[in-house]
Amino acid sequence: MELRHLQHFVAVAEDQHFTRAAERLMVSQSGLSASIRALERELQTPLFVRTTRRVTLTEAGRALLGEAERILAQVRSAHEAVAAVQGVLRGTLALGTEQCIAGVNVAGLLAAFRRRHPDVEIRLRQAGSGALAEEVDAGRLDLAFAVRTQDGTDQLRCVPLADEPMTVLCHPTHRLAVAGAAVTPEELGGEVFVDFHPDWGPRRATDAVFTAAGVRRTVSLEVNDVHSLLDLVDENLGVAVVPHHFQYKRGTLTALPLKGIGDAVYETVALLPPPQATSPAARALMSVLEA
Structure with missing residues (x-):
């Protein structure tokens, strides 16, 4: 199973459209279709239901998506870890946050992070705490600022930020x-x-x-x-x-x-993966926060 096949699969799943995914990946649509067919042949099952308007995941495709995202996140973390050892922090910081979160000025924090690490691309997603916990757990986000919840956070670390009545x-x-x-x-x-x-x-x-x-x-x-x-x-x-x-x-x-x-109380936390799965970018952001 080739990494590019998984990258292509995740892109099509996100866009629900071959043409848009091909444009985003900067590959030909025929090449993208061939990549998906190769993956389906290897797994011996269809991954998408194709219509004239969009494509949707089959049950097998939904099962693969979470694993594919985790694999790609681990590969990305590996590249970033090697770069960090060489003294350069590169790659992507994928951060999630709730609105008006207590205990952290997200905009100011990201500005300080960018000044220290200008080569890191910052991606920010705003959502509810439940969804953010799921995305950190799945490897789609490096970390998130959220409200402490018992749902879906058993495998995540919760670093306290603030609590209030x-x-x-x-x-x-x-x-x-x-x-x-x-x-x-x-x-x-x-x-x-x-x-x-x-x-x-x-x-x-x-x-x-x-x-x-x-x-x-x-x-x-x-x-x-x-x-x-x-x-x-x-x-x-x-x-x-x-x-x-x-x-x-x-x-x-x-x-x-x-x-x-x-x-x-209303308690806000930083949600992170286990230490061995935490990306260098996430560790660097927490260092800025705790400074």
Whole structure:
């Protein structure tokens, strides 16, 4: 099995299109098709279902994709490790992060990293903590800044970044703001909630708090970015339970402590593979962060 066959396979799987994948790889479409056919012959099974509009993975193709990505990531790490021994850090840093993550200024960190290692290409992906953990585990990301989660992180290292309490945000005319007191999950049970997609860290932390309290809540307004959440609360369309530092992003809102939740906190971490699988670029970024 040749590495280029795996590289071609992953590209087609990502683009779901032979022409686009060929253009990205800068190879001919006929050459790319021949490479995929060679791989299918070797494995004795089709890897793609081909239509006139796109290609999709077969069950065998889905099984191969994760392994192919891990193999290519290991090969990339090997090249980068040799370069690092020679005193030059090259290659790619693939970083994932949640929005407005506590404990790290991602833009400032990447700027400092680029000044130290200008030959490293930086790739940044923003997603929810669950997806980020899966991508680090699969080798598609070198590391990620995320919220600590029990799902999919058994094999990953969690380096603590920050922890903070959860806070209730509401409109100044809302009954909770008028009362001006700390609130419990039970007192929020009948409210209309604004919250993030279930994969985002703040949503996971809030869901865990309400589940532990035995309080059922309904998220009526679901968003994928912080500013949309703040806009909806600012229009008095609902309340939100968010990490403490979110309150400083919109001074017009009222922030109230959330009490009666025990030791529950919003904890952010850096997710990394085991030490032997951590890329030189990831180690270098952590060195900048810890400096």
